[in-house]
Amino acid sequence: MAKIIVVTSGKGGVGKTTSSAAIGTGLALKGHKTVIIDFDIGLRNLDLIMGCERRVVYDFVNVINGEANLKQTLIKDKRTDNLFILPASQTRDKDALSKAGVEKVLNELAKDFDFILCDSPAGIESGAMMALYFADEAIVVTNPEVSSVRDSDRILGMLASKSRRAEQGLDAIKEHLLLTRYNPERVEKGEMLSVEDVKEILSIDLLGVIPESQAVLNASNSGQPVILDSESDAGQAYLDTVERLLGEKVPFRFLTVEKKGLLKRIFGG
Incomplete structure (x- = not known):
């Protein structure tokens, strides 16, 4: 049976869709058949980050409405x-997703996939609530900033109370924390919260720490998940994250300021 994982955040701009693309790609690289669903009706970013925007013919809402089947729609x-x-559809309103329609699509996908990743819109609007409702696990993406962490705390409240598991009295959604755009130098200067600060506030297990990196922007602009850039710190950090998601014990990297050697200090770099 497929595992349904929602990738969610309390606010926009924290790297949620970038993370969905990277983690979905990583799971597939590890041999798991994976589908990533874009729940952000009206905005549609996932296909751009995955570099498949020109191949979109039908969308999630077409499938829900019976205008196309999954075989025609999946890219x-x-x-x-x-x-x-x-x-996702670029042209429809946020309320185009119905609970019954989403459940039908998820049940059909579950027959054929190991992992279903739901890329949620930010916040607590209807699309976001629909994305988290059916989840078995949740990856909460946050930046090390007070406003982002506070908004993530609200999302944790929703996961605990508004999901199918909560309504049916089943085991709670397994929650993971993914910290993005982490910059140890700014943490040392007191401009950002530390990993420990964020863990203490949110009290959920840390899945990954993704360093602030130009590679993330470069990958998004080129329509390629950053996890495929195995030379970059961010790509390596996402691969570590996927391995932890699969239950492997992987030490955390990129948490401290890299101390430059004497030659680097003299000659730069």
Whole structure:
């Protein structure tokens, strides 16, 4: 049976869709058949980050409304075997998703996939609530800033009270914390919260810490998940994150300021 994982955040701009693309790609690279669903009706970013925007013919809402089937709608990733995208609609209103319709699509996907990643809109609007409702696990993406962490705390409240698991009295959604845009130098200067600060405030297990990196922007602009840039710190950190999600014990990296050697200090770099 497929595991349904929602990737969510309390506010926009924290790297949620970037994280969905990277983690979905990482799971597929590890041999797990994975589909990423874009729940952000009206905005549609996932297909851009995955570089498949020109291949979108039908979308999630078309499937819910019976205007297309999953075989017609799913986009197979050209770079990574086992990876598929279910794009959002750019033209429909946020309330186009119905609980019954989403459940029907998820049940159909669950027959064929190991992991279903739900890329949620930010905040607590209807699309976000729909994305988290059916989740088995949740990856809460936050930046090390007070406003982002506070908004994430609200999302944790929703996961605990508004999900199918909560309504049916089942085991709670398993929550993971993913900290993005982490900059140890700014933490040392007191401009950002530390990993320990964020863990203390949110009290959920830390899944990954993604360093602030130009590689993330470069990957997004080129329509390629940053996890495929294995030379970059961010790409390596996302791979570590995927391995932890799969239950592997992987030490955390990129948490401290890199001390430059004498030659680097003299000659720069």
